[in-house]
Every structure is written in structure tokens, then in C-alpha cells.
């Protein structure tokens with residue numbers, strides 16, 4: 001049981017593992033084109049408090065990669081789009097939105113030419129727009145698979161926000177679409193470009209806390225009153241099971257890159273209160289316990305209904321690495337406790353956004369290897385599925401080294 005009478009099968013059928021529309025849909029009428037397993041693109045108003053630039057950012061190099069930004073929501077407008085100004089080899093070439101007012105206001109502020117402002121209905125036309133090399137998908141998660149596939153159909157490279165999709169089957173189809181189109185696919189796991197997390201990976205490889213025995217991660221915040229019709233993060237079709245895919249995925253990632261191991265077994269539990277519209281379709285908490293081949297164990301907790309925190313702790317045979325906050329946009333803190341206590345300040349966390357863009361640009365232009373490819377997103381969705389399966393069935397799930405469930 002996943003919770004409240006929901007079995008794993010009914011959860012998946014209800015949209016927890018939303019099926020992706022196939023490429024064949026590209027020939028369908030516009031209305032059908034915009035739908036994918038119950039998830040539909042829908043223009044939204046400009047989020048409150050967005051500060052648009054007063055001077056449009058300039059392209060810096062002739063070989064800069066031109067991005068079409070798909071989905072002008074909070075993360076795109078508040079975090080990523082302003083960071084293109086700090087990138088060396090990436091610029092905003094086009095924007096895609098379902099809200100004409102946003103297209104005008106954001107397009108004017110970022111100096112996007114009027115003929116490079118696309119609606120979702122016009123999206124396929126980007127195929128013949130040579131100003132666009134790559135598409136950055138910043139839509140609600142339940143729309144990633146569909147729009148990544150469309151971007152590949154237009155023969156563009158794709159940077160896709162985390163989580164990659166809502167099921168491993170969707171991830172596999174996205175990877176296959178990229179391979180068919182011979183285009184790059186990268187998942188926007190920004191912590192792989194953030195100085196504290198990079199330093200933490202190095203420290204753990206160097207056994208700065210000895211041999212790793214215990215890992216604890218927690219990503220939580222308390223969501224205000226809302227419901228699936230008001231907030232996509234509470235809609236199963238758009239957000240899957242909720243906090244694990246959205247926020248807990250940072251803890252999942254940390255547990256993997258800090259240990260350098262894949263779990264061999266997972267047990268888990270979920271909770272969904274009755275009568276709370278926030279949790280009509282998603283979970284309030286998801287907790288899982290992992291065992292690694294080395295014998296290390298990890299406890300991962302994530303919640304949308306408890307006071308905010310975001311930490312990763314690794315305890316080894318000689319000390320402990322404490323990251324708190326661990327994977328924020330800024331303000332990271334990290335210390336090593338044990339034989340030689342030390343506070344680390346390896347650099348400004350806010351470089352992670354532009355570095356991520358430049359890394360992808362290097363992959364597009366120089367064929368450089370991608371640190372966070374689609375295969376990593378697929379691996380993580382397999383683990384998320386294993387967590388839900390373990391919780392649903394009340395058993396320990398055994399895993400193959402690639403994260404697929406055994407038996």
C-alpha cells in the first residue's frame with residue numbers, strides 16, 4: 001500500500017507514472033498535441049515578485065549556444081534566465097510560453113526578437129529557427145517527457161529540469177528520442193556544478209571521514225494551503241508522488257554522489273493525511289532506508305508538511321561531514337567533524353547556474369562528456385520507483401546495480 005488505500009498499481013494508473021504521448025502525436029491536431037497522459041501545458045500569469053532585467057544580457061562569444069526557454073515560471077525567471085548573463089557560452093535565443101503577455105514582457109526585458117517568441121502551439125516551428133541550438137525545459141515535471149521529445153523532433157539539443165520525468169519508462173523514451181535525433185540530453189542537476197557539493201564529493205572520495213557508514217539526508221518545507229487545481233506541485237499528473245520527486249531528489253542524489261555507490265536494497269514508508277487538499281493526490285512525507293554493497297546505510301526523508309530544512313550528513317569511521325544547508329541556491333555551509341574539525345568555504349554556490357549552462361554548451365559545441373546525462377535521470381527515477389514499490393508493498397526491494405528492481 002502506498003497510503004490511504006492506494007496500491008502501487010492504482011498510484012501509477014492515477015498518474016504517478018504518467019505515460020508519455022508518442023512522437024506519432026506530432027501529426028495530431030493542435031489540441032491533442034498539447035496533452036500528455038492527463039498533463040497539459042497551460043499558460044500561467046507572471047509569478048509575483050519577478051524582477052526582469054532592465055538591460056538585456058549580451059551574447060559573449062560567436063560560438064555561444066542559443067537556448068529556447070520553455071516555461072516562463074518561477075525557476076526560469078528568478079534563477080536561470082538571469083544567470084545567462086554570467087555564462088560564457090550560452091545565451092537566450094528564444095522563449096516559449098502559453099501566455100502572450102508574458103512573452104511580450106519577458107521577451108522585451110531579455111532582448112528576444114519578436115519572431116523568436118513562440119507559443120506552445122507554434123513550438124514545432126523552432127525546427128527551422130537556426131538561432132536556436134538547444135531547448136531548456138522548465139515546465140512542470142509531468143510535461144518533461146512530452147516536450148523533451150518534441151524538442152528532439154525539432155532536432156535541438158535538450159537541457160531538462162529535474163526530475164527528468166515521472167517514470168523510468170518515460171526517461172527511457174526520452175533518451176531514445178535523443179539518440180534517434182543524434183542530439184544531447186542533459187538533466188539540470190545543478191549541485192554537480194556547485195563548489196560545496198563538488199568539494200564534498202572530493203572529500204568523500206579521499207575518505208576525509210574514513211569509510212562511510214551512515215548517510216542521512218532531509219529536504220522538507222511546509223507547503224501553504226493549496227490544492228491540485230491551484231498548484232501543479234500537488235497534482236499527481238504533473239508532480240508524481242510529490243516531495244520526493246521535487247525536493248527529496250536532492251537527498252537521493254547526495255546519497256549517491258557522496259558514497260559513490262548504488263544501493264542494493266531499499267525499504268520505505270509514505271504518509272498522506274486524509275481531508276487535506278494539499279495531499280489529495282500526493283504524499284506529505286516519504287522516508288526510505290538504503291543499504292549499500294559496502295555495508296553503509298542511508299536514511300532519506302522528505303516532506304511538504306514540516307518546517308524547512310535541507311541537509312546531508314555523512315558519518316564515517318573517523319568523522320562526519322555535515323552539509324546544512326546542503327543544496328540550496330546559496331548560503332551553503334559545510335564542516336568536517338572528527339580528528340581535524342574544519343569548516344569549508346570552497347566558493348560561491350551561485351556559480352552553479354552559469355557553470356551548468358556552460359557545461360552543456362561545451363557538450364553541444366565540443367562534444368564534451370555530460371556530467372549529468374539522461375541516463376543519470378533514468379537511474380534516479382528507477383530508485384524513486386523502488387522507493388514507492390517498497391512503501392506500497394511493505395517489503396525490502398532488492399536492486400540490480402543499475403537501480404532496476406530485482407524479482
Ligand code: NAD
Nearest residue numbers: 040041042044071072073074075076138139141161162232
Ligand atoms: P512554476 O510553477 O513556477 O512554473 C512552471 C511554468 O510552466 C509556468 O509558469 C508556466 O509557464 C509553465 N506551464 C505550462 N503548463 C503548465 C501547467 N499545466 N501548470 C503549471 N505551469 C505550466 O514551476 P517552477 O518552480 O518554475 O518549476 C518548473 C520546473 O523546474 C520543474 O521541473 C521543477 O522541478 C524545476 N525546478 C528546478 C529547480 C532547481 O533548483 N533545479 C528549482 C525549482 C524548480
